[in-house]
Amino acid sequence: MRRLKGLEAMTMLTMLLPTLLLLALVVSPLAWRIRADRLRDRADILRADIHSAINRRLHGESLLTVEVVPKTLWHAGRVVLWTPAGYEDLAETVWRDVAGRMPVDYELVVKPGHAEEPLRRAA
Numbered sequence: 001m002r003r004l005k006g007l008e009a010m011t012m013l014t015m016l017l018p019t020l021l022l023l024a025l026v027v028s029p030l031a032w033r034i035r036a037d038r039l040r041d042r043a044d045i046l047r048a049d050i051h052s053a054i055n056r057r058l059h060g061e062s063l064l065t066v067e068v069v070p071k072t073l074w075h076a077g078r079v080v081l082w083t084p085a086g087y088e089d090l091a092e093t094v095w096r097d098v099a100g101r102m103p104v105d106y107e108l109v110v111k112p113g114h115a116e117e118p119l120r121r122a123a
Helices: 002-058 088-101
Strands: 065-069 077-083 106-112
Touching: 002 065, 002 077, 002 088, 077 088, 088 106
Parallel strands: 077 106
Antiparallel strands: 065 077
């Protein structure tokens, strides 16, 4: 009788262990992807909000580009402002508005463009 119970327990473990392993292999990447998608969605919403604030400050569209990199477990989030060479004053004009809309765990990075000859401004 005792031997029969031990055999049943072994059979149960033999069925349960592969099932749990398969479940972990399927659920873990799925949960990771869902989390990454939510972080990307939040970053997209933040980018739209910042872009809207920049457009209001500059009274319309500009040559300033906004990129938002979502935070991960190992890195802080990042808001990157790109400007063409010669238009660095655009980033200088809006950086306070951008910093005021950023979450505290995000970094603000301003990257000026590099060109041998700056673009000419329209009259």
